[in-house]
Amino acid sequence: MLISEILKTELKKITKTEDFSVQLSQRLEFGDYTTNLAFILAKSRGQSPFLVAEDIKKDLLSKRSLEKYFDRIEIKNGYLNFFLSKSALVEQLSKDAKSVLKPKKQKKVIVEYSSPNIAKPFTIGHLRSTIIGDAIANLFEISGWKVLRDNHLGDWGTQFGKMIYAIKAWGDEVKISKSSRPIKELVDLYVKFHAEAEKKTRIEEDARAWFKKLEDGDKEARRIWKKCVNWSFKEFDQIYKVLGISFSKEFQRGRGLGESFFEDKMSVVLQELRKKRFLKKGEEGAELFFFKNEKFPPAMILKKDGATLYHTRDLATDKYRKTEYKPDLVINEVGSEQALYFSQLFEMEKLLGWYKDEQRVHVGHGLINFKDGKMSTRKGNVIWMEEVVNEAISRAREVIKGKSSSLPVKNLEEVATVVGVGAIKYNDLSQNRSTDIAFDWEKMLSFKGNSSPYIQYGFSRLNNILKKANFKGQKLSEGDLEVFSPAELSILRKITQLPEAINEARNQFLPNLIANYVFELSSEVHAFYENYPVLMAEAKQKQSRLKLIFSAVKTIKICLGLLGIETPERI
DSSP states (O other): OOHHHHHHHHHHHHHOOOSOOEEEOSSGGGOSEEEOHHHHHHHHHTSOHHHHHHHHHHHHHHHTTTTTTEEEEEEETTEEEEEEOHHHHHHHHTSOHHHHHOOSSOOEEEEEOOOOBTTSOOBGGGHHHHHHHHHHHHHHHHTTOEEEEEOOOBOOSTHHHHHHHHHHHHOOHHHHHHOSOHHHHHHHHHHHHHHHHTTOTHHHHHHHHHHHHHHTTOHHHHHHHHHHHHHHHHHHHHHHHHHTOOOOTTTGGGTOOOGGGGTTTHHHHHHHHHHTTOEEEOTTSOEEEOOGGGSSOOEEEEOTTSOBOHHHHHHHHHHHHHHHHOOSEEEEEOOGGGHHHHHHHHHHHHHTTSOOGGGEEEEOOOOEEETTSOOOOSSSSSOBHHHHHHHHHHHHHHHHHHHOSOSOHHHHHHHHHHHHHHHHHHHHHTSOTTSOEEEOHHHHTOSSSSSHHHHHHHHHHHHHHHHHTTOOOOOOOHHHHTTOOHHHHHHHHHHHTHHHHHHHHHHHTOTHHHHHHHHHHHHHHHHHHHHSOSTTSOHHHHHHHHHHHHHHHHHHHHHHHHTTOOOOSOO
């Protein structure tokens, strides 16, 4: 259990009050935890916050229930500030985050993210969903939840009628199969289809006929469609591998449950909607879901020709998830522009009795822009993800060459990949997901300031200190704290805050809180070893400092791991 939760529980008992906060203090002089409880009670009691805080402090000290955790309580400007005891600091270090955060009852979450379209480019537009979703899944996993990671692929729809027609008319399946960039071949065919369709209108009708065959299970249509899926994954898998992204094996052996999987599961949903009288005919014959008191605009479920839509397929998806996996929470990581769509979807699922409000979450994100405007593509009017990754690795390689001339070529390529990919991820995940972000290559790959290379380089230097000392890892004791400077105590306090930082980031679906935390920790440790000797310190102090560095290294590695970023031992 988190200390903030223990503290809040005790304060609730004493004051019989629910609506107040207990937070980590932002500055060391204000202790480890602070609460606004006195301000909340001051309004109802008609007293000053300072007097109320004095009463709360007396009650806490008389009960002695918190003396195990705190060696003193101070009042500053009406706020109650709590200082962890040295024994509590050491005890917190011995606990891993997962054991502290693990819920009393096992919980399950499905996180849906990435979700590119089959036979279409994996573009820079898919990046944010992919890495934000992965980080959120990591936050739940370290918190002791059972996490199912789903990739809801766009692998169904009328575009596949066009794709099948184009392949049959102009494609070379052998050439596509042998290509290192099969999606590029498919995109070219798709573009050709539309160019030809402007000249011959019958082509569109033929494409619709092919999609009808696909829906009806025609062998040839299904054969080509499956090839399109496999060709696409030839590229998707390469991108996911370099980004370090994977999905749960429960979902199509790690490929994810695409729209096609729910093709035969929509009829049951339509029957339920009609039985519960949620569907009504629109003016042109389409079937729509009308919300009570016009809470949201009507959601179209079936077109006038009986064709299904995204809402139809997503309802089938979430009913299947509920029936098969019984999740406590389902998260969709999709762009913020889809907010209305998901509000409609969640409201329908609540009215159907499938999920409660707190069981469905849309985690939205902003757009990506390139600061210098130079990231263009030669492959059309989109920026392919592969180009961005290659650009990052190439730039990282040149930066590292200037930083270190001693790395062998093989190690240089490995480190360039780790640093380049880490820079892409950290640039995104260090910013609030709801805002638009800019690709500023110089800032992203800088070894100074708030960047992944800065943290990775600091990590490698810490690791090097431990290697030179041949330090195998020992835990800190209260005796070590006796020789700690204020700077060392500050680092120790920061390290013990990891579970609290994870808990807040998970609850708010904000990976940037972990990025903020690890940057602050890295900065403190960097300033420490620049100003205090470690290897040259006297024996007891040296061992204490090595133990502290060892704890910092473990914490930094955990944090970057939560963000999906690797930690090179040497740069």
